[in-house]
Amino acid sequence: MKNLTRQSILIPFLILILAGPAQPVLAAGNLLIKNATILPVSGPPLSGGDVLVVDGIIKQIGRNLSAPPGTRIIEASGRYLIPGIIDTHTHLALSGTNEGTEAITPEVNMAEVINADDPAIFTALTGGVTTVHTMHGSANVIGGVNVVLKMKWGQPSEKLVVREAYPTLKFALGENVKQSNRTLLPGRPQRYPATRMGANAIIRRELLRARDYMAEWERYEKLKNSKNAPPGLLPPKKDLRLETLADLLRGKLYARCHAYVATEMVEFLNLAREFGFKVAALEHAWEAYKITDELLAAGVGISVFIDSWAYKMEAAEGIAYNAAYCSRRGVLVSINSDSSERVRRLFSEAGKAVKYGLTPDEALKMITINAARQLGLDHLVGSIEVGKQADLALFNEHPMSAYARCDLTIIEGEVYFDRDRLLREREAAAAPKGGN
Amino acid sequence: MKQKSRGFFRSGQKEKLFWLLIPVMLAIALLFMAPGAAAETKPAYALVNCRIFPVSGPSIDRGTILIRDGLIEAIGPADKVTVPDDAEVIEAGGLTAYPGLISGHTNLFLEIKEQEQTQTPADFMSAYTQPSEPQEFPELQVFKEIKPKKQTVESWQKAGITTVVVAPSRGIFQGQSVILNLNGDQASAMVLKQPWALHINFTTERGGIYPSSLMGTVAFIRQKFYDTIHYSLHQKKYLSSPRFLKRPEYDPFLEALMPFVVDKKPVVFQCNNQEDIKRALRLVEEFKLNAILAGCNEAWRAAEHLKKARIPLLVTLDFRPPGTSLYNQQGEAVRKKAEAEIYPGNAAALLKENISFALTSFGLSESSFVKNLQAAIKAGLSPEAALKALTIEPARILGLDRQLGTLEPGKIANLILTRGDLFGEKTRVVKVLVDGILFNYEEKGQ
Numbered sequence: 001m002k003n004l005t006r007q008s009i010l011i012p013f014l015i016l017i018l019a020g021p022a023q024p025v026l027a028a029g030n031l032l033i034k035n036a037t038i039l040p041v042s043g044p045p046l047s048g049g050d051v052l053v054v055d056g057i058i059k060q061i062g063r064n065l066s067a068p069p070g071t072r073i074i075e076a077s078g079r080y081l082i083p084g085i086i087d088t089h090t091h092l093a094l095s096g097t098n099e100g101t102e103a104i105t106p107e108v109n110m111a112e113v114i115n116a117d118d119p120a121i122f123t124a125l126t127g128g129v130t131t132v133h134t135m136h137g138s139a140n141v142i143g144g145v146n147v148v149l150k151m152k153w154g155q156p157s158e159k160l161v162v163r164e165a166y167p168t169l170k171f172a173l174g175e176n177v178k179q180s181n182r183t184l185l186p187g188r189p190q191r192y193p194a195t196r197m198g199a200n201a202i203i204r205r206e207l208l209r210a211r212d213y214m215a216e217w218e219r220y221e222k223l224k225n226s227k228n229a230p231p232g233l234l235p236p237k238k239d240l241r242l243e244t245l246a247d248l249l250r251g252k253l254y255a256r257c258h259a260y261v262a263t264e265m266v267e268f269l270n271l272a273r274e275f276g277f278k279v280a281a282l283e284h285a286w287e288a289y290k291i292t293d294e295l296l297a298a299g300v301g302i303s304v305f306i307d308s309w310a311y312k313m314e315a316a317e318g319i320a321y322n323a324a325y326c327s328r329r330g331v332l333v334s335i336n337s338d339s340s341e342r343v344r345r346l347f348s349e350a351g352k353a354v355k356y357g358l359t360p361d362e363a364l365k366m367i368t369i370n371a372a373r374q375l376g377l378d379h380l381v382g383s384i385e386v387g388k389q390a391d392l393a394l395f396n397e398h399p400m401s402a403y404a405r406c407d408l409t410i411i412e413g414e415v416y417f418d419r420d421r422l423l424r425e426r427e428a429a430a431a432p433k434g435g436n
Numbered sequence: 437m438k439q440k441s442r443g444f445f446r447s448g449q450k451e452k453l454f455w456l457l458i459p460v461m462l463a464i465a466l467l468f469m470a471p472g473a474a475a476e477t478k479p480a481y482a483l484v485n486c487r488i489f490p491v492s493g494p495s496i497d498r499g500t501i502l503i504r505d506g507l508i509e510a511i512g513p514a515d516k517v518t519v520p521d522d523a524e525v526i527e528a529g530g531l532t533a534y535p536g537l538i539s540g541h542t543n544l545f546l547e548i549k550e551q552e553q554t555q556t557p558a559d560f561m562s563a564y565t566q567p568s569e570p571q572e573f574p575e576l577q578v579f580k581e582i583k584p585k586k587q588t589v590e591s592w593q594k595a596g597i598t599t600v601v602v603a604p605s606r607g608i609f610q611g612q613s614v615i616l617n618l619n620g621d622q623a624s625a626m627v628l629k630q631p632w633a634l635h636i637n638f639t640t641e642r643g644g645i646y647p648s649s650l651m652g653t654v655a656f657i658r659q660k661f662y663d664t665i666h667y668s669l670h671q672k673k674y675l676s677s678p679r680f681l682k683r684p685e686y687d688p689f690l691e692a693l694m695p696f697v698v699d700k701k702p703v704v705f706q707c708n709n710q711e712d713i714k715r716a717l718r719l720v721e722e723f724k725l726n727a728i729l730a731g732c733n734e735a736w737r738a739a740e741h742l743k744k745a746r747i748p749l750l751v752t753l754d755f756r757p758p759g760t761s762l763y764n765q766q767g768e769a770v771r772k773k774a775e776a777e778i779y780p781g782n783a784a785a786l787l788k789e790n791i792s793f794a795l796t797s798f799g800l801s802e803s804s805f806v807k808n809l810q811a812a813i814k815a816g817l818s819p820e821a822a823l824k825a826l827t828i829e830p831a832r833i834l835g836l837d838r839q840l841g842t843l844e845p846g847k848i849a850n851l852i853l854t855r856g857d858l859f860g861e862k863t864r865v866v867k868v869l870v871d872g873i874l875f876n877y878e879e880k881g882q
Binding site for chain 1: 679
């Protein structure tokens, strides 16, 4: 509905999937991929390499591997096998992006509004993307709790959720939250905050409220368990908004903060230090190159676009060397799509980092292992290693090449996207209708 | 009108009132000459020589049903039931009697205002300004809002429906429904249960008011439930011992929710797609609600969850794929194909999974209801299961299975007489009895 062009391209694919027998593409989590050039990300490339997958887990990597009888074998000579791509910042597969009526809405949770029917899941698969961090939008200073999904197209929503990932809470600063670009309607007041200082102040205000809330509950628990508990003792009112913020303060949630300019990022890191909450990454972070020392000191990474800077005032000092420079300085950098369309060519986005100074291997890390680390999933996915989940993508060329195309996308050993097969089926389905 | 006439005839003061009655009777006679149903009430009716599907037991080929004072007095094979002298005998040879159908979820008789457009630039802007107070009406009792219309009653009777739940239709906490017998147009005389259930919808059509998104809606519902629990706890403490306890501040919103959240009266969640079903089930689990799921035209896609939850379902025969559905995101051709070929299979799929359900006419016109019911049967739902899903199943869900849902002595005389099998394409409903009031729909010459 949002993007007609994309959908008209997708229609033939989708109809085929709908019309076909249930899950014909799946292969029950057992696979042997043969003779690929393997880019494991965690180590040197292996040409003519095989990967054996058993029950969705990578069992063996090497040459001339054999598989138990009945295992599906994928011949991949001349092709590149990489870990499934991970997109650390998207809004796909959701019914709604923002609860935009108020500035502070941590009570909302993206896991409540997953829509497994969103064709963007399929779009992501076509670009080798297997995992996404799908987030609340940037309309609010404190948005909602985000969720990490695997792109298991055709599976029900609950099977998509990756529960091992960091639970994260979306924050946002700058133009989107202070609503710089909105025209005020007569009679309607401007939403607070309307400035960057206001955004900072409201976060502090809310976190102080959350502290009070925690103290109130502590007092109650103590009184309740004491010998002379007052007869009229009532528990405090449960406040879902403050519950989430209390979880942030308790270290159960990680902040992910949308921010563009250097000053607001430093101020946010200061808030995190002051209140002792964890920050998993800063989002977009166009001026991160100005504050690499501060980022390294805080141990906070960034999740950025590669080269779409200067599309609004606060992005004016963004530079295409941001990702490469920060990465060389030691900051943990991932490249994100933030888009249900760009997600299908995230590998090309990462590939552009090569132009700005990184090696292809370094660039590839930004959409695989670095992204996994930012999501707290590097022990499960993000590289091709024995024992990790078999999330894999097979490309015709090196994925950082301008000619790269994803042919096969595998999640936990099951093939969710097979370009050749879909094209064949599409032609077959079109054939009887043809003939002018 | 019908209620009045019934009262007069049973008053036993006919002589005295004779002269007074003439104009009244003339008026009634005039009414009956108008096109539409000929409604009448006699003290007792005997329907004879009809085939009977009592639902509670095997069918009877040639049977008699005795109806007195709005209730079923006796029912059985022709040779087992004696027709009393005072009963008006209705020859029903060639007709089949079924319990009146129950639609457990409708918006009948509501003066529904047009939905506000939320797509104008002004609305879009307003979504980003300060919120005003939420417009929610958990205390609304839809009974006070309805205006029953004779025409509507008759057109649904002709579709076989004699009992309906009228649910409110706006907002998230929409208000409380009423259960009506379609016996005329006097709301009070129609009531079977008032109020019945609290209705909740995961809607986001709220303009710039919090919550304006689905995610906000879920949080809003949860917060209100927690507030209600706390409010009730505070009240109980205060009632038992008010000394040294500040009184709870009166909150009409939470007052209205208390019977449903704390005292576990029924709550109906309208589930517009498969994810709504899962959302509702999570809430039911979290708050241990006495809940019923309505809508549910994608229930088969959440069958695994429903099998575990064993929750009553009011499944609409509306086959339009919901907006979030995959089938609704690939153009008109795919959507239409899904509406014609996939969604009609919902009920059959539930039956196969051993998930019990009632069917409703929610969102449908009378003719679409009849047509879609036939489509559901064509898609694999057995006619027996369809009949149960419109009689005894909804009666159970509504807590009315001792009064309705089957043809048994002592139950309310809600029944329909058809020419042909109930779900046949050419079948017509020719007589309807609701609360023992007879409505004739047979055209002249038949």
